[in-house]
Amino acid sequence: MPRCPLPSEIEEYRDALWQRENTACVDTALQAERFIERVGFTACMTDARQPGPSLYVAVCGRRDAIMPRNVQKDPESSHTWMLKDELVRRGRVYYGKLARGKAMFLAPRMIPYFRALWGVPRREEKKRLSRSALAVLKMLRKEWEMATADLRAGSGIADRKRFMQALDELQMAMIVLPSEVVYQPKFSYLWGLAEERFPQELVRKVDRQTALREIARCFLAGAGLTIPGELARVTGLSRPEAGLGNRALVEEGYAVMVTPGTYRLAALTVAALYERRQFSSLENRRRS
Template sequence: MKANADRAPYDELASDRATRWWVRGNRVGSVQRAGKFVDDVGFALLFPAPRPIGPSLWEAVAGEDAEPFGGGMGEDEQKVWGWKDELPRRGLAWYGAYLGGRGSFLSPALLAAIYPGAGELDDHEHLDLSPGAHEIAGALATEPLSSAALRLILGDKNKYQRAIGELQRNLLVTTAGVQESSNGWPAALLTLTCEQFDVGGRRDHSRATLQYLDTMLDASAAELARAFRWSPARARELLDQLVDTDRATSDGSRYRPLSPP
């Protein structure tokens, strides 16, 4: 009986998250609704992770029991794979390798709240990045370029992957649609985040923390720190501020949002 009692809070949280993360209810069936989903939850993975680090667009489209690519590239897989380029092209959501190093979406509001620069073309120059990352950012300051073109600039596929990963972890680069290539497979078109979204001068880590907690429903300072790449001390400080202003509650290690009166 005790095992069942211990499990009950986790089952309740999973159920609450399924509702909050649009897993239950009407499915997401259009790119416009996908944009509304990301705007509501603030951040989402493209496909679910083994542990619940956040909602996923896949589950909002296909449901909680569907396995991506279980039967190859089906209709749902084609939708979400295409939307990862279309959502940022339309300015509905930022996309890049961010949460847990996985393909992730951020709403424009959350992006602005955690973007690290001033919203200028030279934002990369003020961050500690590799020479390859600076080279890519400098090239994109001139015009959007395909992933294939950027690989040619660096001359090495692995060097390109490391550099673009750096830029996306720092939210400096996003996709902006696709470009047809000579091999028949479309290549992602990349651009600077500040060219595609209104960022810079709007940083608000308190707002970002509230969004994170409102979406996760239950979280620790360590989980928040990993999600947005903050120090654990900074994450705890921000969460404690929510508790002090009656926007969250805590048992000393985990935090939950308080519903507005």
């Protein structure tokens, strides 16, 4: 579906905040971590055809970045993939398949809000998780960290598809995440418990209304303006939930409703856009 064109000043605002400029390309793991902390949450391997911030687009440093069909021979795709592996290994940002199976990075500050919406509390695991997911989880709680093949064997799930679905289910419940990537003797993820890596963030209690508002705030801060359905597509929220989050921002004066479903950052005046652009240029020169 073609994307609704945005005002040029909004695209330029996003260029600066989402690092879609060749003067602000993400090259190292440290730069990637700073990018994720700045945007709050981001997709990993999406391109210009999908909305929202993207690590791949930030690596490319251009607004119109399109991932080629043969990604194995594409240096930017390969570099993004290697950065992803290094970020998983470093463990300073959250990575996993979240709502609707979207592979995303979260800054630690955003983990409590995502968990409030999609996490499964321990007391509800037996009621909400499938038998396969419970079998995988039981094995991980015994061993704490296991390679994919060992985890599958230990959980007793012979069917590979059912096992991978169980892993996806546990990731979307924010219980399990990849903790390491190994390439020898063969490629495999190591899997661990999310609570082991991010204990403080995952025990913080947040109500659903606050979570919707703060996720909407985080996205709008980087987007400048959000159009109908955009927040829902980026995060996996339903459209009504995304609307609740955006309207909460309007009530507190953080956002302005331009038309139904379209919200603009209240502080985003022409003067503010110019100042942001000047500041971004200085920051880019400093980073380079």
